[in-house]
Amino acid sequence: MIEWQWLAFDQIPVADLYQVLHHRQQVFMLEQKCLYPDIDNYDQGAHHLMAWQTVDGQRQLAAYLRCIAPGVKYPEMSLGRVLTTQAARGGGIGRLLLAEGIARAEALHPGHGFRIGAQHHLEKFYGGFGFQTVTEPYDEDGIMHVDMVRPART
Numbered sequence: 001m002i003e004w005q006w007l008a009f010d011q012i013p014v015a016d017l018y019q020v021l022h023h024r025q026q027v028f029m030l031e032q033k034c035l036y037p038d039i040d041n042y043d044q045g046a047h048h049l050m051a052w053q054t055v056d057g058q059r060q061l062a063a064y065l066r067c068i069a070p071g072v073k074y075p076e077m078s079l080g081r082v083l084t085t086q087a088a089r090g091g092g093i094g095r096l097l098l099a100e101g102i103a104r105a106e107a108l109h110p111g112h113g114f115r116i117g118a119q120h121h122l123e124k125f126y127g128g129f130g131f132q133t134v135t136e137p138y139d140e141d142g143i144m145h146v147d148m149v150r151p152a153r154t
Helices: 014-031 093-108 120-127
Strands: 003-008 047-055 058-068 078-084 114-119 138-140 143-150
Touching (some): 014 047, 014 078, 047 093
Antiparallel strands (some): 003 047, 047 058, 058 078, 114 143, 138 143
8 A cells, every 4th residue: 555645845754854865865876876966956845745655564665756846947847856666666656656746746736737857768658648758868967868748738
């Protein structure tokens, strides 16, 4: 069973934020070997979606993303720092996370589309959610990316 948590930065309990930052470091810096400033001053104004699962009596982060409001990073809203923890991979939680994130972001910012910087190898994954590629592949932190947009739903 998944416990969804959708919170503004200043509402995230400190222990939960610690798990989020731990897993962002684990996935993006250690697994993917990318050295970049993860603490980028977008977190404070973002909403954060966390998927929690209980494993052996312990509440653990299984998946995470953040939503940046339209007009902050791009004219559109943006989803980023999308991750599934190593322990939770292979069960489809990434698809559930993205569907939940899109629904909550559209409810929070109705009438706005999305723009994301997606890892190129995940282009088809995001395409399955209505995202369309709008750039050629480019290198970002040693991983090929593409920009993708998803129009506002009317």
